[in-house]
Amino acid sequence: MSSERSEPNEPGLSFGGGARAVLPLTIAVAGFGISYGLLARSAGFPPLAAVVMSGTTFAGSAQFASASILEAGGAVASAVTAAILLNARYGPIGVTVAPVIGGGFWRRFLTAQLVVDESWAVASRGDGTFDRGRLVGAGLLLYAAWTSSTAVGALGGGFLGDPNVLGLDAAFPALFLALLWPQFRTRRALAAALLGAATAVALVPVAPPGVPIVSAGVACLVGWRR
Amino acid sequence: MSEAWLVVALVGGATVAIKAIGPVLLGGRPLPGRVQSVVGLLAPAVLAALVVTSVLASGRDLVLDERLIGIGAAVVALVFRAPILVVVVAAAVATATARALL
Numbered sequence A: 001m002s003s004e005r006s007e008p009n010e011p012g013l014s015f016g017g018g019a020r021a022v023l024p025l026t027i028a029v030a031g032f033g034i035s036y037g038l039l040a041r042s043a044g045f046p047p048l049a050a051v052v053m054s055g056t057t058f059a060g061s062a063q064f065a066s067a068s069i070l071e072a073g074g075a076v077a078s079a080v081t082a083a084i085l086l087n088a089r090y091g092p093i094g095v096t097v098a099p100v101i102g103g104g105f106w107r108r109f110l111t112a113q114l115v116v117d118e119s120w121a122v123a124s125r126g127d128g129t130f131d132r133g134r135l136v137g138a139g140l141l142l143y144a145a146w147t148s149s150t151a152v153g154a155l156g157g158g159f160l161g162d163p164n165v166l167g168l169d170a171a172f173p174a175l176f177l178a179l180l181w182p183q184f185r186t187r188r189a190l191a192a193a194l195l196g197a198a199t200a201v202a203l204v205p206v207a208p209p210g211v212p213i214v215s216a217g218v219a220c221l222v223g224w225r226r
Numbered sequence B: 001m002s003e004a005w006l007v008v009a010l011v012g013g014a015t016v017a018i019k020a021i022g023p024v025l026l027g028g029r030p031l032p033g034r035v036q037s038v039v040g041l042l043a044p045a046v047l048a049a050l051v052v053t054s055v056l057a058s059g060r061d062l063v064l065d066e067r068l069i070g071i072g073a074a075v076v077a078l079v080f081r082a083p084i085l086v087v088v089v090a091a092a093v094a095t096a097t098a099r100a101l102l
Helices: A011-042 A047-056 A060-071 A076-087 A090-100 A105-113 A117-123 A132-154 A168-185 A187-203 A211-225 B003-026 B033-056 B066-079 B084-101
Strands: none
Touching: A011 A047, A011 A060, A011 A117, A011 A132, A011 A168, A011 B084, A047 A132, A047 B003, A060 A076, A060 B003, A076 B003, A090 A117, A090 A132, A090 B003, A090 B033, A105 A132, A105 B003, A117 A132, A117 A168, A168 A187, A168 B033, A168 B066, A168 B084, A187 A211, A187 B033, A211 B033, B033 B066, B066 B084
């Protein structure tokens, strides 16, 4: 499959392009970072623990799930299992971006940590290849927004209120859909999207959160092998 | 060590490892042809799964709520070829408005 694109691929340009692409989302990310900080405090996390978690795990859904379970009096094992299931998708996602993450061990290791749904999505060229500059630019901006807003929330900044009141939770699927939209032009990608969506919806009621998303990826693999 | 710090260490360690494994083992080289053609389909499949779960899922329940109105606004914006910023803002504003009115 050819990956010809007319736009230049200079690292500096695509780095800024990636940061600009996720800029509208950083407000939403910061809103949820603050509410994660608040939730973590009420679940018994010291402020430093909440910030360290955002800096190492750097994955919103897993952090919300594990803090909610602890807050509701759940066991450490259930909190950890739920978070790992939610983050299992980053295994296959890491394989998709591996070709553009080069360099020595530490460079590959650290760049990989900047991969989250949003940075991965804006780095996708739509043909199975990825742009390293956009991945890093978007990832660094999201990382800064997520960790700093967690600190604000954990130190008691509840002034923003519930981000859902502002509709910020709808910003994430809108971004993913906007990035998926141009790919609907090819039949294979459209088929994969429909199969992935159907698999995920079918599994939501019967599988723990996170499993439907990983299974959507597996379903497209099975469909391709046939 | 408190329960909170234990969760931070275990989840953080596991997530860092999950994210690192692909790029550390395979980084900087083109994927084998067969794997690459699967990867080309993985992005639309996982993105579509993220869209439907973040619109319809609430824990293990499927619910139709104001988020659906937000994604509807995003679709309208996309049909009119609006830039991504407009698509994202339209979804948030439509959802917030629906929550305030309904």
